[in-house]
Amino acid sequence: MSGFTASNSRIRVIETISSVDETVFDTDNDMPHIVGTTYLTNVAVDFDDLDQTQNYVGEECVPTYTLESVLVYVPAVWYNFSTYTPGEWTQTYDWYYGSFSREFTSGFTTYHREFTSGFYEWESQWVYDECGTYVPYYEYSVDAEEYSSVTNIANLPTDEDGTALDIDFVIVQATGTRSTGGKDPRFNQALPTTVPTKTFSFQGSVLLESSGEASGDSWFRRIMSVYTSGSKLKLRVQESVKSINRGAYNSGFPHIGESRSTYSFNLKVFFGKFRQ
């Protein structure tokens, strides 16, 4: 039954809902409240460049060729041919008689025969000479990596005896900037980041960066977590990288040396307790 009691330094309020007594207020227990707020500025998060390894795949042939020449005899040949000279009419005018006369000369064929002497000539060609040398070829892969670092970024609120309070929850309001935008080692483009340009709130962990393979499977993650442990507020920074291959021989990842990302966060941390 709803009621109010005050006895022996204890004040208690009960609300009865659907025949169930629920405590609204009890001085023997905590009320939900924020027990402390901490401001942290310029919290740095730094992810190093990724690394790559040159992997020996095999050897490939670099062929050599030899120029081979052969002396070839081209035999002598007779060449027969004919030419035809066409017939023609010749017309003459006789001034005395005042008349024309015409004379026809028949066409004729002339036969020719020419001789070309035999001779020698050199014929040359490049002949494959097997593998003169073998050269190794390589494929590059991003090194797999699991990185984690934990730092204490604040002390938890304490009671009057200096003992850290038992915190029920932590809410973080954050603003952050990515000071260095790391590039995907495969492409000339920055890794997508999930950090918004305005204030955001989170509890626990935040995904900072990720990247996927052509299949869509993840191969790269960067996260951070803020949580309490013992008497400290901790920041854990993690990076996980699955090895991926370049997909081409003798060609490294062009942007492997530009994959470092750095962040700077301002954190407003609320430490809270619920009523028991």
Added chain:
Amino acid sequence: MAIVLKITPTRFQASGSKLDSQRRYIRKVSSGEDLRFVNGQNMDVSGGGLRYVKPNGTNLDDGVYNGNFSGSAGTRVKV
């Protein structure tokens, strides 16, 4: 004028109704919660993949994750 203290058979109000028996003050419970408050790390990465720990403590992996992180369930809260 603000209520300093008012007690009726069905309601208690004090301090200008800042304390009111009809308000649903959030409280931690051991069961029968209305929601859970995440308290602690709730993501982990391994093998290039990600594990997300849901507020009830169960894991949600991306199919690549190969670690063994086990986060804790959020605080049970009733309003």
